[in-house]
Amino acid sequence: MSASDKPSRRLRLCFIGWGAIASRVGELLAERQPAGVAIVAVAVRDAGQVRANLPAGAQLISSPEELAGLDIDMVIEAAGRPAVAIWGEAALRHARSFAVSSASAFTDESMLGLLLSVAEEAGSRILVPSGALGDLGALAAASVLPLDQVRHSIVKPPRAWRGTKAAELVDLDTLTERTEFFAGSAREAAASFPQNANVAVITALSGIGLDRTRVVLVADPHVSRNVHEISASGAFGKLDLRLENEALKTNPKSSEMTALSLVRLIESSVATLVS
Known part of the structure; x- marks a missing residue:
């Protein structure tokens, strides 16, 4: 297979929540335009409500079941601790990875155990971004x-x-x-x-x-x-x-660094050189 025949890296993203952190990540990705990255869905409580600065072409969804069929590579939670329990299992079943910004959710050992079990079964991964650190x-x-x-x-x-x-x-x-x-x-x-x-x-x-x-x-x-x-x-x-x-x-x-760490996580997932 020649270099030109090799499939290009791609990353189809779904954000859970579109608050301060997610919208800042969206803004930075729009500026930087990393090759192969596309925000194809945004999960919100009320998909009928008008929201500013949504990524062009992104589908609004409001229930975990809607992740099925969207061909998502990475689901990124940026909606607060309760969202991890609501969306986690579906994210791990319908995407290759689930990035959890609200890591405080993992103080609930039973929920963490469930998500680890689902990830093992589905062959997906739970990612914990470095956030403000x-x-x-x-x-x-x-x-x-x-x-x-x-x-x-x-x-x-x-x-x-x-x-x-x-x-x-x-x-x-x-x-x-x-x-x-x-x-x-x-x-x-x-x-x-x-x-x-x-x-x-x-x-x-x-x-x-x-x-x-x-x-x-x-x-x-x-x-x-x-x-x-x-x-x-x-x-x-x-x-x-x-x-x-x-x-x-x-x-x-x-912190601004919380958004920046997500940008780095996303870009590293499609980068040829990762340091």
């Missing part, structure tokens, strides 16, 4: 050998914690200094703060698990970005990682 390849590699500890501090301006349980623990409107209002496991953090601490599950899955990964949540009036401070130690040595992410303009609880 950009890339945790170093931590994942380090976990090949025993890890002693992993700690993840999530530091955000007070406005990013509004509308969460943080408001019950600290007066977000009068803070004058950095204040830690939660310390516990990644499982506890993600369960209690699914929008803000969702990313802690990604750290846990890359390292020593949901119950051994320690998470500290912080409101700091002196920061303007969403900050992640990760430290780990073990047989590999010692790791310290700090990221300062710009918040999404349309949602201060999420």
